[in-house]
Amino acid sequence: MNLAILGMGTVGCGVMEVLSMNREKITGLIGEEITVSHVFVSNVDKERGVDLGEAIVTDDIDSLLNSDEIDAVIEVMGGMETTRDVLRKFLEKGIHVISANKDMLAKYIDELALVAENNGASLLYEASIAGGIPIVNAIEHGLNANRIHKVMGILNGTTNYILSKMTKDGWDYARALDEAKEKGYAEADPTNDVDGIDAKRKIVLLSRLAYGLKVDIDEVPVAGIRDVSLKDIENAMTAGFKLKLVGKSEFDGAGMSIEVAPVLLPDDHQLSSVEYEKNAVYVMGNAVGETMFYGPGAGGPETASAVVSDLINCMRNRGVAQRSARPEQSAHIKVSNVESGYYIRFGSDQESVSEYLAEKNVDYRLIDATDDTTVITGPIGQEQLERLKNDAQHGIRALYQVEGN
Amino acid sequence: MNLAILGMGTVGCGVMEVLSMNREKITGLIGEEITVSHVFVSNVDKERGVDLGEAIVTDDIDSLLNSDEIDAVIEVMGGMETTRDVLRKFLEKGIHVISANKDMLAKYIDELALVAENNGASLLYEASIAGGIPIVNAIEHGLNANRIHKVMGILNGTTNYILSKMTKDGWDYARALDEAKEKGYAEADPTNDVDGIDAKRKIVLLSRLAYGLKVDIDEVPVAGIRDVSLKDIENAMTAGFKLKLVGKSEFDGAGMSIEVAPVLLPDDHQLSSVEYEKNAVYVMGNAVGETMFYGPGAGGPETASAVVSDLINCMRNRGVAQRSARPEQSAHIKVSNVESGYYIRFGSDQESVSEYLAEKNVDYRLIDATDDTTVITGPIGQEQLERLKNDAQHGIRALYQVEGN
Numbered sequence: 001m002n003l004a005i006l007g008m009g010t011v012g013c014g015v016m017e018v019l020s021m022n023r024e025k026i027t028g029l030i031g032e033e034i035t036v037s038h039v040f041v042s043n044v045d046k047e048r049g050v051d052l053g054e055a056i057v058t059d060d061i062d063s064l065l066n067s068d069e070i071d072a073v074i075e076v077m078g079g080m081e082t083t084r085d086v087l088r089k090f091l092e093k094g095i096h097v098i099s100a101n102k103d104m105l106a107k108y109i110d111e112l113a114l115v116a117e118n119n120g121a122s123l124l125y126e127a128s129i130a131g132g133i134p135i136v137n138a139i140e141h142g143l144n145a146n147r148i149h150k151v152m153g154i155l156n157g158t159t160n161y162i163l164s165k166m167t168k169d170g171w172d173y174a175r176a177l178d179e180a181k182e183k184g185y186a187e188a189d190p191t192n193d194v195d196g197i198d199a200k201r202k203i204v205l206l207s208r209l210a211y212g213l214k215v216d217i218d219e220v221p222v223a224g225i226r227d228v229s230l231k232d233i234e235n236a237m238t239a240g241f242k243l244k245l246v247g248k249s250e251f252d253g254a255g256m257s258i259e260v261a262p263v264l265l266p267d268d269h270q271l272s273s274v275e276y277e278k279n280a281v282y283v284m285g286n287a288v289g290e291t292m293f294y295g296p297g298a299g300g301p302e303t304a305s306a307v308v309s310d311l312i313n314c315m316r317n318r319g320v321a322q323r324s325a326r327p328e329q330s331a332h333i334k335v336s337n338v339e340s341g342y343y344i345r346f347g348s349d350q351e352s353v354s355e356y357l358a359e360k361n362v363d364y365r366l367i368d369a370t371d372d373t374t375v376i377t378g379p380i381g382q383e384q385l386e387r388l389k390n391d392a393q394h395g396i397r398a399l400y401q402v403e404g405n
Numbered sequence: 406m407n408l409a410i411l412g413m414g415t416v417g418c419g420v421m422e423v424l425s426m427n428r429e430k431i432t433g434l435i436g437e438e439i440t441v442s443h444v445f446v447s448n449v450d451k452e453r454g455v456d457l458g459e460a461i462v463t464d465d466i467d468s469l470l471n472s473d474e475i476d477a478v479i480e481v482m483g484g485m486e487t488t489r490d491v492l493r494k495f496l497e498k499g500i501h502v503i504s505a506n507k508d509m510l511a512k513y514i515d516e517l518a519l520v521a522e523n524n525g526a527s528l529l530y531e532a533s534i535a536g537g538i539p540i541v542n543a544i545e546h547g548l549n550a551n552r553i554h555k556v557m558g559i560l561n562g563t564t565n566y567i568l569s570k571m572t573k574d575g576w577d578y579a580r581a582l583d584e585a586k587e588k589g590y591a592e593a594d595p596t597n598d599v600d601g602i603d604a605k606r607k608i609v610l611l612s613r614l615a616y617g618l619k620v621d622i623d624e625v626p627v628a629g630i631r632d633v634s635l636k637d638i639e640n641a642m643t644a645g646f647k648l649k650l651v652g653k654s655e656f657d658g659a660g661m662s663i664e665v666a667p668v669l670l671p672d673d674h675q676l677s678s679v680e681y682e683k684n685a686v687y688v689m690g691n692a693v694g695e696t697m698f699y700g701p702g703a704g705g706p707e708t709a710s711a712v713v714s715d716l717i718n719c720m721r722n723r724g725v726a727q728r729s730a731r732p733e734q735s736a737h738i739k740v741s742n743v744e745s746g747y748y749i750r751f752g753s754d755q756e757s758v759s760e761y762l763a764e765k766n767v768d769y770r771l772i773d774a775t776d777d778t779t780v781i782t783g784p785i786g787q788e789q790l791e792r793l794k795n796d797a798q799h800g801i802r803a804l805y806q807v808e809g810n
Contacts, residue, residue, distance in 0.1 A: 029549060142547075143539055145714040145716075268678075268680070286706075293697075294697040294699070295695060302692065
């Protein structure tokens, strides 16, 4: 069984490590030995600190595409259109592809899945949602007796680390971000993480999988955590909530609501105990009810756990289609019509906010009135929310949805 | 695709309900319609409030065993040797068996798995460990790139409900047990739950699966929660811990430690946020690190979610072996040789306990000295622990292991 690995960064090295340390078990499960026959990298001279064995290390992708020896390809190199084009060519040859590339997949998975299907190849992507957490497997196999109506996840370790530091240690955003960079949880340019773009890619892949519908990533609203203030985190805590960056979607059989935003989770919600760089995915099925899957969202061997499990499952069942039907329909994406509570911090005094909310017929409880006036509303609908947002007289300084339990 | 269901209690009715409400999805996944052709019950006249369609309802098991129409059997009727013998006969005919019967499986799974293997049938048991949580699937497929070295779970909803009520509401054991009975979480005779017997069956099945070793249930030490006092729960809380009934095992490549006992979990341990009747399984793999799987441990449609997913996975892959190799080796069960902290409540005053622990060279922190003297020790080994236990001079009134983080 010959394997090609495209990319030899953190995850690529993790894959080599896992294949080596668990060789005996993996060979037993597949029934034959796996050999890494080819490694594609952009710089063949770079020292990687990992033993590549007898693999041909090359920067010439065509030599891999023209090889007849490769049974499966692991893609952990990143990139968008160029990578898609390369993977398409492997799939066209009937070669199984395992990819951890959420950026590319969130946009092109439907296109590649069709090529895979037409050529009898598998396209597997466990590692692209929530790293080492086996959530694709859980939804496709463990929970497949259910129709799923809600998924919700802490899908980005960088932002969860920052918010945990702010919540638990009272650090401000800038200090927590610096620490995240120092620890290697955030990149020099943290845009993709802190603006919610990474979480958006994952909730897109997750929702496609959960509901069996194509999801256009450009239709998904996203808010990040750049503007989250310590004050709001502290107010939330006082009221019994934690502020977390959550990707979530719901499907009612007709339309799908989907978004990424900071939300207030009640302290006793399962997701609110997920701290620091950890990830978790909360899934609601119509038979099982509430479930949650917790684990590492990133890291070399951690992510490689998902990649190599995909490899095992695909090679153990050569020729047998392992995955759900490829979605044919596109999701109708809409704003949620479920009423919800909201956390709102107004820039005016308690008395005038109180009068104003009474006049608008909004139930609320007061959280803080030391400086600004902060309330948590009772359940209100989307229309009422829009009216509050558009009416600028009390200067809304922060507004977050409150997740029910 | 003809299905026989043995038993039509809570889970049996749940299976009917799930098959009906998700019929379209299930048919799509399997590629053909499932018909419940036979239902075996001890009392055919009992009103069950569920539509059995055109199924033959019978109390004659031989009529099912002699039928040539059955493709798979779901066993949700309970029972020990008689049930094993019936399932063996189905397996001998090459008929797939899905069982939720943890009592029987914890004792006879190896025997039945051998019969299944010899006859090309599947023996599936997702529902027998932690109800609706897809933990068998997670370990066999989602995490199969890992060697697993530790599993730990809140595997019994009744005891977790009782301990949650004691912890959160300050109720005593008797009152919490009464409430559990009233809510249907505890049976009239709660022995199997409160003495840890049910949790023991599940940790046996879980450990067998995680390490690929046969586990003799009679070798597994078990302590229940009958003697847990509110005082210990409160002391634990003060010190930053929750007292939970946990089934756990560790495997170091040579020996396996395994037990069921109440333990102190640090507040920030993922398992300590699992409250009331919910279950969760914590799994540590050598690539992925820490993972946790949370969900319902019981209930009709909840458990049926696991049963029907097994059914789908088995019928989708007819003829393809879906499960890990059947364990051939038996586990060498031993006492853990990992040092651990312990919570100890002594029946004597602070000064004498303090002198005594100094003399024995045991590090500790004092938790409470109002009446008894309660400490949490630093890491101590098994030998030192035995010495403390056997030395009766200070009357140990409670002793629980403290789980590291």
